[in-house]
Amino acid sequence: MLIMRKISCTRLAWRNLTHRKARLVASVTGVTFAVVIMFVELGYLNGVYDSQTQVLKVMNADLIMINKQKEALAPKMPFAKKRLVQAMAQPGVQAVYPLYMEEHRALWKNSRDGREYPILVFGFEPHDPVFLIPEVSPIAVRLKEPDTALIDSKSKDLYGVREPGTTGELARRTLRIVGVFPLGPDFRSDGNLFLSDRTFFNCFPPVQGQGTDSARVEFGLIKVATGYEIGAVRDSLQQALPDDVRILTRQELVNQIKNYWRHAQPVGYVFGMGMLIGFLIGVIICYQILYSGIMDRWPQYATLKAIGYSNGFLIAVVLQEALYLAVMSFLPGLLCSLGLYALLEGISGIVMRLTPDRAALLFSFTVLMCTLSGLIAVRKLMRSDPAEVF
Amino acid sequence: MTIPLAWRNITHNKMRAATSLTAVCVTIILIFMQLGFYDACIHSSVMVSDQLDFDLALVSTNYMALKISGTIPRPRLQQARAASGVAWVAPLYLAQGSWRNPDTKVPREILVLGVDPRKPTFRIHPLNDKVAKLRRLDTAVTDTVVKGDYGSLMPGTTTEVENQRIEVVDSYAHGCGFTSNAEIIVSDLTFARIFEGFPRENVSIGLVKLEPGQDIENVVRALESRLPPDVQVWTRSRLEAQSIFYVMQIKPLGIMFRSGVALALVVGAVIVYQLLATEIMRHLKQYATLRAIGYDNAYIIRVILTEAILFAVCGFVPAALLSWGLYALTRTQTKVPMAMTFGRLFQVLILAVVMCSLAGLLASRKARRANPADLFGSC
Numbered sequence: 001m002l003i004m005r006k007i008s009c010t011r012l013a014w015r016n017l018t019h020r021k022a023r024l025v026a027s028v029t030g031v032t033f034a035v036v037i038m039f040v041e042l043g044y045l046n047g048v049y050d051s052q053t054q055v056l057k058v059m060n061a062d063l064i065m066i067n068k069q070k071e072a073l074a075p076k077m078p079f080a081k082k083r084l085v086q087a088m089a090q091p092g093v094q095a096v097y098p099l100y101m102e103e104h105r106a107l108w109k110n111s112r113d114g115r116e117y118p119i120l121v122f123g124f125e126p127h128d129p130v131f132l133i134p135e136v137s138p139i140a141v142r143l144k145e146p147d148t149a150l151i152d153s154k155s156k157d158l159y160g161v162r163e164p165g166t167t168g169e170l171a172r173r174t175l176r177i178v179g180v181f182p183l184g185p186d187f188r189s190d191g192n193l194f195l196s197d198r199t200f201f202n203c204f205p206p207v208q209g210q211g212t213d214s215a216r217v218e219f220g221l222i223k224v225a226t227g228y229e230i231g232a233v234r235d236s237l238q239q240a241l242p243d244d245v246r247i248l249t250r251q252e253l254v255n256q257i258k259n260y261w262r263h264a265q266p267v268g269y270v271f272g273m274g275m276l277i278g279f280l281i282g283v284i285i286c287y288q289i290l291y292s293g294i295m296d297r298w299p300q301y302a303t304l305k306a307i308g309y310s311n312g313f314l315i316a317v318v319l320q321e322a323l324y325l326a327v328m329s330f331l332p333g334l335l336c337s338l339g340l341y342a343l344l345e346g347i348s349g350i351v352m353r354l355t356p357d358r359a360a361l362l363f364s365f366t367v368l369m370c371t372l373s374g375l376i377a378v379r380k381l382m383r384s385d386p387a388e389v390f
Numbered sequence: 391m392t393i394p395l396a397w398r399n400i401t402h403n404k405m406r407a408a409t410s411l412t413a414v415c416v417t418i419i420l421i422f423m424q425l426g427f428y429d430a431c432i433h434s435s436v437m438v439s440d441q442l443d444f445d446l447a448l449v450s451t452n453y454m455a456l457k458i459s460g461t462i463p464r465p466r467l468q469q470a471r472a473a474s475g476v477a478w479v480a481p482l483y484l485a486q487g488s489w490r491n492p493d494t495k496v497p498r499e500i501l502v503l504g505v506d507p508r509k510p511t512f513r514i515h516p517l518n519d520k521v522a523k524l525r526r527l528d529t530a531v532t533d534t535v536v537k538g539d540y541g542s543l544m545p546g547t548t549t550e551v552e553n554q555r556i557e558v559v560d561s562y563a564h565g566c567g568f569t570s571n572a573e574i575i576v577s578d579l580t581f582a583r584i585f586e587g588f589p590r591e592n593v594s595i596g597l598v599k600l601e602p603g604q605d606i607e608n609v610v611r612a613l614e615s616r617l618p619p620d621v622q623v624w625t626r627s628r629l630e631a632q633s634i635f636y637v638m639q640i641k642p643l644g645i646m647f648r649s650g651v652a653l654a655l656v657v658g659a660v661i662v663y664q665l666l667a668t669e670i671m672r673h674l675k676q677y678a679t680l681r682a683i684g685y686d687n688a689y690i691i692r693v694i695l696t697e698a699i700l701f702a703v704c705g706f707v708p709a710a711l712l713s714w715g716l717y718a719l720t721r722t723q724t725k726v727p728m729a730m731t732f733g734r735l736f737q738v739l740i741l742a743v744v745m746c747s748l749a750g751l752l753a754s755r756k757a758r759r760a761n762p763a764d765l766f767g768s769c
Contacts, residue, residue, distance in 0.1 A: 022671065023668065023671060026664045026668055026671075027664070027668075028659070029660060029664055030413075030664040030665075033660050034657075034661075035656045036653075036657065037420070037653065037654075037657055040649075040650075040653055042652075044646050044650075045640075047646075051642070059557050065501070069497055071496075075486070075488070075499045077497065089406065104485075104486055105587075107404060114450075115452055115454075116452045116460065117454060117458065118458055156640065158640070185642075187641070187642060187643065190640065236596050247581050263538070264537055264571065266535065266723075266724035266725070266726055269720070269723060269724050269726075270427055270724075270726070273423060273716075273720075274420070274423065274424070275649065276418070277416060277419060277420045277423065280416050281413060281416050281417060281420070281657075281661065284409060284412050284413045284416060285413055285664075287409060288406070288409040288413065289404075291405065291409065292406065292668075295405075328572060335672045344645075344649055347645055348642040348644045348645040348647070348649075349642055350645075350646070358457065
């Protein structure tokens with residue numbers, strides 16, 4: 001008896017919702033767009049975080065050494081190279097690769113219109129496998145030629161032609177592009193350039209009073225030897241080295257940068273508010289759909305109550321309707337959002353990534369949204385008296 | 391004639407009217423908020439130049455934004471001064487430096503503006519008096535509106551900017567928007583001491599103030615003919631337009647907010663369409679009847695359009711009130727400058743009415759196609 005009731009509850013919910021096709025399409029469309037709003041706002045929020053940590057995610061490192069006071073990817077805040085040398089001597093460290101960075105002094109003058117524009121420049125030893133970008137590994141060795149560079153093909157158009165063979169000026173030195181790689185701009189810089197360490201220091205000699213080449217490493221990439229646990233090596237390195245540097249796992253540094261952006265800029269507030277409004281719109285529309293459905297079938301519901309079905313059963317029907325609505329609007333919302341993400345990434349250059357866990361998060365929001373509206377809608381059912389209808 | 395019918399249609403079912411109106415209201419709030427953030431973005435991009443008193447600016451041919459200004463040779467200022475109609479010319483130096491938090495010693499980026507302390511460079515008059523104190527070397531006037539922890543910015547604080555010892559002699563509150571997280575003003579001589587690498591014979595921008603009553607276009611032409619081509623002569627509005635262009639079109643944040651507004655409008659239109667379409671479906675028999683007894687399509691469209699506009703107006707009023715509150719909340723919780731103006735209210739009202747009208751026109755197709763014979767046949 002109980003099992004039979006459950007089955008017909010589900011079927012009843014489905015039938016209720018799909019009874020009038022045109023009405024269903026109109027209803028689902030409304031909720032779908034509420035889902036799209038939430039997806040886009042979440043996409044922006046994650047886009048800020050993802051873009052600012054993009055280059056970290058392609059660094060070939062188990063641990064990363066940074067200046068203790070460095071908070072985010074930029075501004076430049078290097079540490080003394082000898083710290084890396086000291087780290088190399090520690091147990092568990094298989095290799096260290098220094099990565100140099102320049103921001104403000106790095107003005108790229110492109111050969112197309114002769115305009116200068118700031119670019120983010122990274123310098124490294126060409127034989128060091130510093131980046132995990134597949135395009136970089138085979139061509140990095142070409143950087144051994146003096147005054148050569150690799151340019152980010154996804155940089156903004158301001159940097160001129162981004163193809164091998166073109167030339168440009170960096171800090172009044174002419175450089176030749178010998179390869180391209182895809183990385184993408186972030187909120188601060190609109191392009192990236194890779195140089196060999198030799199070329200890097202030729203372009204950016206130390207300013208008076210700022211120490212010699214040794215005090216210039218921005219990121220110390222550390223590879224942990226097999227058999228050693230990464231966290232343990234991090235701790236032992238931190239202990240062994242003076243406290244003017246910090247050693248973190250790659251994920252820890254990513255989290256630190258995300259936190260910095262969360263607090264330094266009101267992105268959470270701005271996009272969170274957008275998501276909340278989208279959520280509210282969804283609740284209201286879903287509520288209206290469910291409520292109209294209940295009112296339309298008022299006599300039928302009253303009859304069911306009169307012949308002995310409990311309030312619980314009727315509530316279950318409405319909540320199941322809400323669940324179906326959630327699923328039916330989530331799927332087209334997801335597809336729509338995938339398209340929008342691609343479009344927005346193309347226009348803005350910001351990474352808009354829809355990962356399974358983010359989709360799952362949005363799905364739970366959608367279910368919550370519809371369930372909430374369902375719970376509000378059923379209050380009417382619970383208060384009803386069958387006799388009133390007849 | 392159509393209003394009573396439209397009104398009755400909406401209010402016939404109080405519950406449904408309430409929820410539909412709430413949906414329209416929240417959608418309008420979304421539009422208010424997205425427009426607010428978008429405008430705040432624009433406003434933020436000109437916050438630094440807003441502080442400066444100038445009519446024309448001499449900028450380098452590489453000029454992209456205040457932080458990426460390039461430099462012009464200092465003699466250009468004197469050359470511009472000699473042109474007729476020019477009251478005075480002042481130098482502006484701009485660079486990002488490192489401010490050491492006096493409390494925690496953590497270095498943070500700060501925008502440094504270098505000015506001649508003898509000139510009235512700023513629009514905010516009390517600020518010019520404060521800036522006069524910068525005649526003493528190695529002093530700074532701080533802007534206390536900052537994003538993030540910069541430590542004590544009060545007069546009397548001493549700290550380092552790019553390893554140069556600096557003493558804060560005064561402060562003011564303004565904010566620098568998107569250009570930076572914080573800013574300080576120093577004298578031109580102090581600026582040269584802080585940024586030793588800055589080319590000595592150059593300035594970032596030349597600020598030109600004209601005599602009252604001058605024809606700006608004439609002076610621009612006169613200056614352009616007088617000065618070599620390594621300098622551009624821009625009006626104030628041209629400089630602001632460039633800042634706005636840079637933030638809104640090049641920088642991703644501007645693009646995100648613009649698409650946010652577009653999204654809000656599209657979604658709003660779809661939701662209102664869905665509401666109106668459902669409304670019409672409910673009254674399909676009545677519309678069919680009206681057509682049967684001789685009312686033409688034009689009348690039906692007018693009714694639906696009136697409904698749509700009533701939706702817009704009735705949803706707008708609570709939305710405007712709530713958004714006013716949300717703007718105030720945003721201002722206090724974050725440093726985002728969001729202000730409700732009559733212009734904004736008018737703008738959103740028009741948008742809401744247009745959005746609802748378009749949705750209404752589209753939805754009315756259903757009512758126009760309602761065939762009386764069909765409907766009564768399926769009864």
